[in-house]
Amino acid sequence: MKKKLSLVLCICMISILAITGCSKSSREDILADMITSTKETKSADMNIKMVIDMDATTNGTTQNTKINCDLNAQATTDPSVCKIDGKFDMALLGMNKSMGVKSYSIKEEDGSYTTYTFVEGQDKWTKAKVNQDSDKMNELANFKSMEGMFDNFQLADGTTDVNNVKCYKLTGSFEGDNLEKMLGSVESLSGNMKDSLGGLKANVEVYVNAKDKMPVQIKIDFKDSDLASAMGATEGSTLKVNDFYITMTYNGMNTIDKLEVPEDVKKNAVEGITTQ
Numbered sequence: 249m250k251k252k253l254s255l256v257l258c259i260c261m262i263s264i265l266a267i268t269g270c271s272k273s274s275r276e277d278i279l280a281d282m283i284t285s286t287k288e289t290k291s292a293d294m295n296i297k298m299v300i301d302m303d304a305t306t307n308g309t310t311q312n313t314k315i316n317c318d319l320n321a322q323a324t325t326d327p328s329v330c331k332i333d334g335k336f337d338m339a340l341l342g343m344n345k346s347m348g349v350k351s352y353s354i355k356e357e358d359g360s361y362t363t364y365t366f367v368e369g370q371d372k373w374t375k376a377k378v379n380q381d382s383d384k385m386n387e388l389a390n391f392k393s394m395e396g397m398f399d400n401f402q403l404a405d406g407t408t409d410v411n412n413v414k415c416y417k418l419t420g421s422f423e424g425d426n427l428e429k430m431l432g433s434v435e436s437l438s439g440n441m442k443d444s445l446g447g448l449k450a451n452v453e454v455y456v457n458a459k460d461k462m463p464v465q466i467k468i469d470f471k472d473s474d475l476a477s478a479m480g481a482t483e484g485s486t487l488k489v490n491d492f493y494i495t496m497t498y499n500g501m502n503t504i505d506k507l508e509v510p511e512d513v514k515k516n517a518v519e520g521i522t523t524q
Contacts, residue, residue: 274403279391281456285461286501289501290502291324292323292500292501293500294497294498295319295321296318296496301313303487305486315336315339324504327355328354329355330354330507331351331352331507333349347367351365373518375519394429401418404418410455414457416456419452419454421450423448423449427448427449449473450469466496470493
């Protein structure tokens with residue numbers, strides 16, 4: 249009887265170990281699955297927050313700068329359209345300013361983008377052409393740029409709740425070329441950052457839905473960067489960074505049927521400046 253019981257217990261233990269061993273995901277599995285899951289993404293709905301808080305000291309005088317940006321962004325790949333609606337809060341040189349901003353970007357037949365922008369306080373929409381090689385709408389929901397960077401990440405034990413979703417948490421530090429790749433999706437919203445990456449270092453947190461392996465949130469923290477060098481601080485000046493991070497929270501993938509630039513916006517927008 250004891251031998252039979254021992255055999256049963258042994259079989260149970262082997263079964264449990266087999267099950268838990270097979271279900272445990274590695275960082276490579278999770279990131280590869282996330283890339284695969286987002287490859288065919290047709291639309292993305294997200295929130296983007298940016299927080300900057302720093303003290304600049306020159307000749308013994310210190311000035312604090314605070315910038316808070318809260319944007320809701322929606323994007324589709326066919327047609328390639330992006331809609332942004334949100335606000336900026338700024339505190340600089342003793343002045344506080346808050347302004348709402350709206351924009352649409354659409355890919356034209358020649359491959360360029362036309363961006364329509366409205367800033368609270370102005371009376372008209374402006375439009376400008378943005379010439380670029382890559383499809384920036386695809387970058388908002390495509391994480392292929394992470395391929396080849398799996399070794400930069402560490403997988404935390406267990407799962408973490410983000411907005412009531414159980415997530416795998418991966419963390420890593422990036423600089424140089426790898427940082428440029430990581431910034432791909434954010435860069436499509438904030439402009440070309442390639443010329444400003446010198447001295448920047450980012451600590452990155454990626455939260456992946458444990459169930460369907462879709463991205464839930466990405467946080468890019470620049471607090472440990474040498475921002476004084478990156479911003480070209482003059483001799484005798486110091487820059488203390490209290491906070492500097494960007495958080496992208498994905499509310500849904502493939503949940504948007506169609507995005508369009510309103511006809512009245514296209515009709516009434518005045519010409520702005522074309523950028524490369």
